[in-house]
Amino acid sequence: MTASPQHHSSRSTKRQVIIDTAERLFAEHGYDATSTARIATEAGVPSGLVFYHFATKLDLLLAVVQERPAPSEVLRSAARGRTVRQRLRAVVAKMAEELENDRAVRIIVFREAQGRPEIASRAAEMFADASATVADVLADADDVVADRARVQTAAELVVSRVFLDTVALGQLEPATKRHAAMIDLIVETLTSTPG
Structure with a gap:
């Protein structure tokens, strides 16, 4: 069973909210001082959703840095x-x-x-x-x-x-x-x- 386009879009939007929140927090406090729980809280998503999109906190950091236009x-x-x-x-x-x-x-x-x-x-x-x-x-x-x-x-x-x-x-x-x-x-x- 495939997800509806609207459901997929919602997931993509939440993924982007997580990236944007992590970007702001990593810039303000540093990578080591920023927990995934804090990212999830400030992004308004469950903690598990962070790990649904990113296997590790380092994967989230890499997404923040790499998913920008050259x-x-x-x-x-x-x-x-x-x-x-x-x-x-x-x-x-x-x-x-x-x-x-x-x-x-x-x-x-x-x-x-x-x-x-x-x-x-x-x-x-x-x-x-x-x-x-x-x-x-x-x-x-x-x-x-x-x-x-x-x-x-x-x-x-x-x-x-x-x-x-x-x-x-x-x-x-x-x-x-x-x-x-x-x-x-x-x-x-x-x-x-x-x-």
Whole structure:
């Protein structure tokens, strides 16, 4: 006997409520300090339902971190403009906005990657995906003259710096303003012929 679509949808919705509640609590209190009983209570579901959807608390943590869209499509869609400067400003602004909007997950990844190889691996994937996307976006600019290795290095610098400022340091100033010097440096590096 199969579940009705409405019943299946209700189960999926409860699963998402559990993930959203766990995300908030893990970000606020940390993974180790958050019990599944507390997650269930705050999600308004029976404790058994948490384990119906997730075999272990670690599986729930992995769902919180992994069931988020990859940054590549968001960054690619933001990259408007023909020049390195235009593309870089757009990507920096969008990346900071997305990191701020998904701050809880980024805090969890930042905190939990230290002792959990599964989370460290996901963090590495997210960094590599974002860096490769930014490198592609910059490489396609009309005024780029740098080789792919320099473009990739610039992309890694951008992703690292924006992540650090937005998630770890919690900067409130607009991203393109606080990263203006970095943007200038990268524009010069990627558009000037090495002498």
